[in-house]
Amino acid sequence: MSTPSPAPLPVEQELLAAVAQGRHYAPHDVLGAHPHPDGTAVTYRVLRPLAGTVEVVRAGDGVRVELEHEHDGVFVGVAPIPAAAGVSAGDYRVHVAYPVGEDGALGDVEEQDDPYRHLPTVGELDLHLIAEGRHERLWEALGARVRRSDDGAAVGTSFAVWAPNARAVRVVGDHNGWSGRVQAMRSLGASGVWELFVPGVGHGTRYKYEILGVDGHWRQKADPLARWTEVPPATASRVWDSEYTFRDREWMQRRAQTDPHEQPLSVYEVHLGSWRPGLGYRELAEQLVEYVTWLGFTHVEFLPPAEHPFGGSWGYQVTGFYAPTSRFGTPDEFKHLVDALHAAGIGVIVDWVPAHFPKDEFALGRFDGSCVYEHPDPRRGEHPDWGTYVFDYGRPQVRNFLVANALYWLEEFHIDGLRVDAVASMLYLDYSRNEGEWEPNVHGGNHNLEAIAFLREVNTTAYRTHPGIHMIAEESTAFEGVSAPVDAGGLGFGKKWNMGWMHDTLAYLGEDPVNRSWHHGQWTFSMVYAYSENYVLPLSHDEVVHGKGSLLTKIPGDRSVQLATLRAYFAYMWAHPGKKLLFMGGEYAQPSEWSEGDGLDWGASWAPEHRGVQLTMRELNRQYGQTPALWSADHTPDGFTWLEKDAAQENLLAFVRHAAAGHDDGRDLVCLTHLSGVERQGYRLGVPSAGQWEIVLDTSDAALAGRAEDAAAQDALLAQRSMSTVTAEDTPWHGQDHSVVVNVPALTTLWLRPRCGTM
Template sequence: MTAAAPSPVPVDHDTLRAVAAGAHYDPHAVLGPHVGDGAVTVRALRPLAERVEVVTADGSFPAQHEVDGVWAALLPGTEVPDYRLEVTYDGWTTTGDDPYRFLPTVQELDRHLVREGRHEQLWQVLGANVRTYPGQLGEVRGTAFAVWAPNARAVRVVGDFNHWQGATHAMRSLGDSGIWELFAPGVDAGARYKFEILGSDGSWRQKADPLAKGTEVPPATASVVVESGYEWSDDAWMAARAQRDPHAGPVSVYEVHLGSWRQGLSYRDLAHQLTEYALDLGFTHVELLPVAEHPFGGSWGYQVSSYYAPTSRFGHPDDFRYLVDCLHRAGIGVIVDWVPAHFPKDEWALAQFDGTALYEHPDPLLGEHPDWGTYVFNFGRAEVRNFLVANATYWLEEFHVDGLRVDAVASMLYLDYSRQPGQWRPNAYGGRENLEAISFLQEANATAYRRTPGIMMIAEESTAWPGVTAPTSAQGLGFGLKWNMGWMNDTLRYLREEPINRRYHHHEITFSMVYAFSEHFVLPISHDEVVHGKGSLYERMPGDHWQKLAGVRALLAYQWTHPGKQLLFMGQEFAQQTEWAEARSLDWHALDDPAHRGVVQAVRDLNALYRRTPALWALDHTPDGFEWLASDEADLNLLAYVRKAPDAPTAVVVVNFAGVPHEGWRLPLPHGGTWYEAYNSDAAAYGGSGVGNLGRITAEPVEHYGRGWSAEVRVPPLAAVVLVAESPAQDTTAGTPDPTATS
């Protein structure tokens, strides 16, 4: 009796139709190779094909059409060979690989870590990753697509490689991980794509990839497959970074909005021009307003749609790497603003990603931000936390970024932030603290510091929340630094006053020292302070042109000598007269005025003084590094204080916010010896009046303000003077000298 010929592995008609429509949750169960009945059945979906053949090393095997573009072929034996599909359309034949012959690219361990919210290199698993596989018929190169969409009924990839028709690239569900996966042979770097998601409501939605590493240039919204070929040249910087504690060193930050520093520049243009500029001025770091992709330029980057993609407005992600690399090779660190607090509601991005509230919290009292019209992340969901924590790691590791400044931390910490009674719900203990957001911030900070030693996590936090920079082991949030918004607000409010009225507001300029060491602070004069009608620093200063420029120079000298690190937004280093607008370049023409060039020189010299004077930064975060010499000279609008560091010369700072000089003012000093004027913001070279203390100043054994040593000095108007001891003091806790002793 003759044995019956093998037949294709059977599949019911309804399943075939669902697969043909790209609406089946597991197309790999039908398409691709399947062993049965002593043969290998290969099914392929090729709509509109006239003929389909399966080509192996042993020959070609014709396929028969079954239904709606599904073709089936039988291959002899029970071993699945390497094969290709030869397909004829309207007399034109093409040969290609089959997406459905490959095993899952997301392994079980990866799926477990995603479920647990513990995959610290999530971008290597989800998103679009170019891969190659060996084969008998040659190496296969393509892109592994994977996306988390646990409530989807079906997911498919659409792109320019399939004419934005996704049925032939339907993805398979990887069970309770919520991940959908497909390896697409032939799809290479540069391909544009989106995920097309079938929700439980029966509607298809095209969504940008949450973990896309590249995007189209806005307003286009597709994701782009990216493969980095960048070779870094900052090995020395990275090795040194891992060994140092940046919080204890000098930090002066130049904050930059890339699109308006000088309009029209690419990442590579900026790599040369910005690096040269920041290096010339002596800043230790640049801080970039969010570079993650965002649909609306007017948001300045603070409404992010693609958290893993540097904005394509200025070039390829490798071009951004080049910018960071150039800054590092010049000895300049890079901080990037990071926005995990909220995201926009654009329907093609994260919002309602799989047809449900997935990344956002489903409760509108927790999931919507009333001020910004945005969604708030569901910080309590493991996969969402993982998405954000891994994103922080991604910027620090993949782009060698040296720090993240976390935006709008206060909005995350408080359940009632910007909400009226009845618009928020207390936590499980009846309080207003957002316990899930707190836990997320602690995890993000702890993970970042553990994985990438030598970086900085910086909080923009505007309230008196305790322990922002305390370690997580002590129940703190675990940040390394916090923006001192109180110092900024008090200082700028004080300086708006006419000098004659400042005596009545003296407490505003001294109050910062009450809490200066409660956290590890950065003193910011940021983009938020020179926009939306607030005016530039120049505009805030009272008086005529000369007085305004003098006021800016005095403010910056005060900022650089006050305990804490410094941050200055672009344009203020030359006292730009108009407030910032993101739609135009800085007013570089101001540098045609020698007085504005003088402000630049003042900043350049201030940074040089700062770097070479450990007293101005070594003990920023402890009272041991600061003493008042004169804090109550309200009628003179004058401050005097000491900055000091172990085994380093002491610095004495005198700041005069009055519009007149103080001749022969007796300055109390922390110890005897000789002092020299290391910096004077009123120097003629800066456009000042040239009132100063030339040569050396010798301390006299004359008691003043409780100090045993003092000297008469000239204090210039609207200016700051820094005196530095010629040698470290033997005893900086000087008392009253013996009146019988000779000096």
């Protein structure tokens, strides 16, 4: 008489129904292999809706178990516990056949691995760090990661997502016909993390998470840590398995040993989609690299490259914080672009947007039906100007999401710096809010203490883990200590955009030369506060859009006056204390206002007079990089001396830049900028030393002014150019013991340096 097979382990009908429908928080408790308490048998349950036959085949001993349909696509069967040593009850495969055709005949048997036989892919240490908000490599725990299973028997993708208030979470995608019920994720305790390893899923698979919120509604959401996405307007996440190997070891080693404050920094700001429309990352790695190398900028800065659904936001409304936009190629192709820039000796800064995020239904907003990433109080959680959500900086996991995101760009893409957007909106609770629309902090003030703590943490962590990088704040107020160290009470940024300098000097340029004397203070005021922060002087994209016109058209007068003024202004800017940033198109004085939909007006750059501005910028960068006086002491008063700051009637100023101690070429550089419409003959200028002084730059030079028939003639003029030399006289002037006499053309900047060997 044969022994009857034991009955399957019982499961309550309500629980079985929830698992069958993919709405249970712990599907692994029911599905998979479950040994019986008496140690004699194991129950196998698998979920295969619409299957005709289902069989489990154990890998180690070949035991086969035909499963019976139990409830709504759940099949169950029992097998003896493996008798052979080393055979695991949990190492099995599912053989399934589905009905095909109208007569219900079964198709071929398919062998499938079962997600519910695998152990969690997020470890206890990961969960502990996530709960504390201290997981600096969060992207290695959450998101979609191609990997081999713990037993080594399967290759697939582990999915993990933080959704602390969800009732259930499912993976949907190409691999399961976007049917979420068959791949419900398990909740990993109180961590708020949901996880599932799906065998057979690999690189390129499109997916989302289907989340059952506390309100009882299902939502399809893109992965917050997706490292690749569909090309907008499509919104699915994609599994990414990088195959790229960087070739920039020397660059990275040199960067780590470099003090970024005492190096030249001239930045070419680029909107990837409109620099030359139609180019992808690979084409940019050739054309953009060649162009920036020719111009001589030390760095490029990309407007936010993270994925964003609306191109008109220029990237400032991010939905995929961990994914380079797919508009221009894959993440590995973006790496190739960075690598190519490094190979050319050009650093890469990206705009980073932790201040807010859009309300798109597929993205972070109300992620699990509740306020997960955004602050729950609308007075702190919504931005009135931009119609976006504001991050809850006081929540450890949200802070962790952002800190790790900063590190992700620095680590995975070898980015050399982050320019943090809209810092002012983060610092103040009453930013763009009227009385009654904001809530004071615990001290009764208007500072967002949680955001301040976050900024300090991200800066401290970024500099600790990636020495030599740049952390730059776009901050438009007088908040103290933006670029001061955290241990000195500052925010810990390395640099801050000098918005005041930009607005004041552009306003000065906007005046007719005959009226500029009344506005002279706008031109000189920047030196009153020049060393209150470590400044970058920006002429950014914000100044050439939305009806503001181009840099060129801000200047009154005919085209020749506009071009001459702009050349002189650029040379003044490159000599002024502070690092430099110029938005694309400005380098050749694009006449039209920038539009992200139209691209740059490259045709204008071919005209000799516009090419002259371009050549001026090239010459400025060349001399800037070779002249320590222009960058080695940017952030200390020791690097600057006024010669003439009160010549308002003459529309003229002059100053000396000094090199920091220890540089081989410690020669001073004298800058004289004259923005009057009349020439000044025989102008006496104080200089700090005797001997011969060379006029190393004259922005009215014929080649730079475009007084040539074509580019070839212009290049010939440049090649034939020789520097004028003047001899310092023992005539004290401008507070110096010596002086020179120079002729100063209208609307011109002159740079003078001691001739080598005459210091």
